[in-house]
Amino acid sequence: MRTFTLLLLLTVTLTATTRAAEKPNVIIIMTDDVGYGDVSCNGYAWGVETPNIDRMAKEGLRFTNGYCTASTCSPTRFSLITGKYAWRQKNTGIAPPNASARILPGTPTIATMFDAAGYETAIVGKWHLGLGTGPKPNWGGEIKPGPCEIGFNYAFIIPTTNDRVPSVYVENHTVYKNDPKDPVDVFDKNPDGQPTPSTTPRDQLRLVGRGHNGTVHNGVGRIGFQTGGKKAKWRDEDIADDITEKALAFIEKNKEQPFFLLFTTNDIHAPRLPHERFLKKSKLGLRGDALVQMDWCVGEVLNHLREWKLAEKTLVVFCSDNGPRVIDAYDDHADEVLGDHKPAGPFRGGKYTINEGGTRTPFITWFPGTIKPGVSDKLVSTMDLYASLAALVGGKLAPNAAPDSVDVLPALLGKKGAKGRDHLLLQRNSAGGGLAVRQGDWRYIQNKKGGELYNLAKDVGEKNNVAAANPEKVQELEALIERARKK
Secondary structure: OHHHHHHHHHHHHHHHHHHHHOOOEEEEEEEOOOOHHHOHHHOOOOOOOOHHHHHHHHHOEEEOOEEOOEOOHHHHHHHHHHOOOHHHOOOOOOOOOOOOOOOOOOOOOHHHHHHHOOOEEEEEEEOOOOOOOOOOOOOOOOOOOOHHHOOOOEEEEEOOOOOEOOOOOEEOOEEOOOOOOOOOEEEOOOOOOOOOHHHOOHHHOOEOEOOOOOOEEOOEEOEOEEEOOOOOOOOHHHHHHHHHHHHHHHHHHOOOOOEEEEEEOOOOOOOOOOOHHHOOOOOOHHHHHHHHHHHHHHHHHHHHHHHOOOHHHEEEEEEEOOOOOOOEOEOOOHHHHOOOOOOOOOOOOOOOOOOHHHHEOOEEEEOOOOOOOEEEOOOEEHHHHHHHHHHHHOOOOOOOOOOOOOOOHHHHOOOOOOOOOOEEEEEOOOOOOOOEEEEOOEEEEOOOOOOEEEEOOOOOOOOOOOOOOOHHHHHHHHHHHHHHHHO
């Protein structure tokens, strides 16, 4: 009996020690062009329901002051991965089809941090941060450097974005389903006189695009020209299924060890062509149907975490790369069926703008058993995930790592008395037109007319510029921005 008791005590002790030593899994789900009001849990989404994201918010922590760092995709993604404001580095704006790698090997990243902490790491979905070293990626052969050279052990990516060529996936270092006899290549100018939207009969085009007069694929014109890769090309309607399948495969493969997954959905970026099973699932046309599809992707991740008994071992963060754009490059009639839906919620502006709607986005943290359900008004940013998650998993930051990322882990976990960041700088696509800063209730925007100042506690829609009446506050916030530029 005594031996049995000792064995039982030893088993309990070892089990407790093992659990204490377990590191939590981490999944960041970054969506594309989804505004604060596009998810129904934020209260502005007429005509569409996002039940999986709503469940995530109900069971987790929904932030009302969650931000990305720029009102377009590439700079926000750069800042998330590097923990650095994108405007500190040249060529971090919207990447063209043949862009070289914007994050080079040797750069400390959120992925290298997780890798060094003993995690399996992956990125699945949209990349749009360039590949190779130039003059353009070796699309027909080995494509390096890329995500696998900056800490991701596995990559299955849309190399640019779905409105640009090449219309293929890249898995690790090669085009997925690559055929050496039909190699992919990408050009800025039409290399072989192929049909373009302007030379294609209207009835053969599924969507009409403005400024997207390159290769026609799947009935849609793209930016740039692609040759080859006939068997490798994806179909727009299948992208969500394809990337979700790869994301789930990575999770299942690594469910017995700690993993970090950056899952970057294609939706709801234009051209919006959701799978046939999601058509007419909203009252908002293709844009709303793409939102339903995006919500399905989130649900698949959450459901499988529960199925594989990983939910209480996994922190999931839901966010967006920038604010919404109703009509963006392709006329899918989204504006005509918008009804009472408010994509940016109560905020002014959206994608491409430096106003609140461009950068204040959905932001939710979910960690059953660790995060108590609730709503937080703490100021947090996608750029802060680097330093915060390092604190969560015991990752070490190199001296030059994540210079602008702030450890707000207690706020992300909803700890009592936790604080968010003091202030956050925001940009459009580039910092050439000036920056904005959010601090407390104040929002200041640099411009050549003396700047704009808004008190968000009284004027969340940024309708009343009070810069002239508050010169000292303008001076204070202008000085804050300039100090950050010189850092």
